[in-house]
Amino acid sequence: MTAKKKARPRTVTVVVDGTPRRAWEGQSVAAALVAGGTWALRRNPVTGDTRGPFCGMGVCLECEVVIDGRPGSRSCTEHVADGMEIRTLAYGGVVRQGEGAGECGAVRQGPGTGEGAAV
Ligand code: FES
Structure with missing residues (x-):
């Protein structure tokens, strides 16, 4: 017996910080952002640390x-x-020099990629 091939979901176009990106229809926005390499979604209003x-x-x-x-x-x-x-908030709003120490969910910038990585 052969397994029935499952149809792939349709793709949609979303605009992330002004840049069009493809995402799977029905995917959560967070999953689409992370799949596209965007982990830093906002900044802590007190410390300025990026969060994801x-x-x-x-x-x-x-x-x-x-x-x-x-x-x-x-x-x-x-x-x-x-x-x-x-629109992610990580690069708008409160910005401080340097990055804070890793709290749960904190994100640091990756070298040269413009995107963050979970710590
Ligand atoms: S509320 Fe969205 S990751 Fe926690």
């Missing part, structure tokens, strides 16, 4: 981004939609 998805279920608020103009949107609980505009 941590719980993945809408509890920790570490994944907040601006989705279609709505600030404070939890990227882990929203699904991508074609034409969706996503």
Whole structure:
């Protein structure tokens, strides 16, 4: 007996910080961002540390981004939609010199990539 081949989900185009990206329809915004190499989604308002998805279920608020103009949107609980505009907060708002020590969910910049890595 041969296994039935499962159809791939449709792809959609989202705009992340002004750059178009492909994502799987039905994928969470956080998953789409991480799959595209974007881990740093916001900054801690006190320390300025970059933060990224941590719980993945809408509890920790570490994944907040601006989705279609709505600030404070939890990227882990929203699904991508074609034409969706996503703005990460990691590189706007509070910025301080250097990066803080690793808290849970904290993200540091990777060398030369412009993207972060979870620590
Ligand atoms: S990752 Fe925790 S609320 Fe989204």
